[in-house]
Amino acid sequence: MSRLDLARFPRLALLERPTPIQPLDRLSAALGPALNGVRLFVKRDDLAPIGGGGNKLRKLEFLLGAARAENADTVITVGALQSNHARLTAAAAARENFACELFLSRSVPRTDPDYVGNGNRFLDDLFGARVHELPADADSLAAAEARANALRAEGRRVYVFPSGGSSAVGSLGYAACAEEIAGQAEAMGVTFAHILTANGSAGTHAGLAAGLFAMGRDPRLAKSYAVLAAQDHAEAETLAKANATLGLLKPGAALSASDIVIDGNHRGPGYGIPTDAMREAVRLMARSEGVLLDPVYSGKAFAGLLHDVRAGRYRPGEAVLFLMTGGVPGLFAYRSAFAEA
Incomplete structure (x- = not known):
């Protein structure tokens, strides 16, 4: 296996690696012949x-x-009111002794008390971040850059992250993850035919595709389910970010549009808006494995995986890996969405 040269990039240790890969035996039994x-x-x-x-x-x-x-x-970053990235930026900044400011937009049409004040939004405050709430149509990144410039004028040294942390530098994290998965698969004696995940700000899929390609592997092993943008926009964003990341890893190399595989059929009415398929996926995982999917990202992506399995889109005997991206605090912000159903 070709290795990635990641040691030349500055990096702080925030994970205990590798994160485990586990078989979904109980969920598989629940699916029965449909599997x-x-x-x-x-x-x-x-x-x-x-x-x-x-x-x-x-x-x-x-x-x-x-x-x-x-x-x-x-450090300053942006996102929706219940942004997982914002919550983890606040937590990691607290641990690493950075001041942290968050620009959060009301881009999801939910106004119930759980969504507005619980989940990630509650944790942002608990981690000590300064939060600026913006209306849905605000340019949050422009507001963040303006704030950064004001702080710089006061002598502060400010670094701004984009939504989801999905810059070329941020996406290196998932190039590293592609290498990690390859090593785990080899140790397990398993060949994963597909690596599936959610696609929001595109950086996770972009990093996986860039990492696979840089290691000499097929980037189409990684497939994502769009949960934020429509499929065509998600494809364009993911390709651009994958090539920007690949430019850091292997200058001169480039991915083509056919290397990016995205399914846009499980987003529902829009970002952060619950679907019945998401609720079914979250409940099935919880009640079979005791594992929690989040309602915005992994819940919709796993709903897509279940649809594809039931539709016979994977061959018997294929090993399929679902990359679970977290976001469990978001469940508490969506309590009413599950109660409604």
Whole structure:
């Protein structure tokens, strides 16, 4: 297996690696004949020692590493009101002694008390971040950059992260994860035919595709289910970010549009808006494995996986790995969405 040269990038350790890969035996038994002999596994990127866990920590290892290398004392990022990335940025910043500010937009049309004040939003305050709430149509990144410039004028050293931490630097975290999965698969004696995950700000899929390609493997092993943007936009964003990440790993190399595989059929009415299939997926995983999917990302992506399994889109005997990206605090913000159903 070709190795990635990641040691040259500044990085802070925020995870206990590798995160485990576990067979979904009880869920497989619950699916019964509908499974058609497919072997299901889950990679538990929800398990981490900081901030409630989740995939954004892999990105933050490199983003905060870059911020430390630039002697930053303050980090600022953006997201929706219940952003997992914002929550983990606040937690990691607290641990690493950065001041943290969050610009959070009301981009999801929910106004119930759980959504507005519980879940990630409650934890942002608990971790000590300064939160700026913005209306749905606000340009949160522009507001964050304006705030960063004001702080710089006061002598502060500020580093700004994009939504989801999905820059080329942040996506290195999932190039590293691709290498980690390859090593685990070899140790387990398993060949994963598919690596499936959610696609929001595109950095997780982009990093996986770039990492696989840089190792000489087929980037189409990684497939994602769009939960934020429509499929065509998600494909364009993921390709652009994958190539930006690949440019750091292997200058001169490039992925093509056919290397990016995204399913846009399970997003529902929009980002953060519950679907019946998501609720069924969350309940099935909880009641068979005792494992919690989040309602915005992994819940919808796993609903897509279940649909594809039941539709016979994977061959009998294939090993399919679901990359679980965390976000469990978001369940508490969506209590009423499950009660409604």
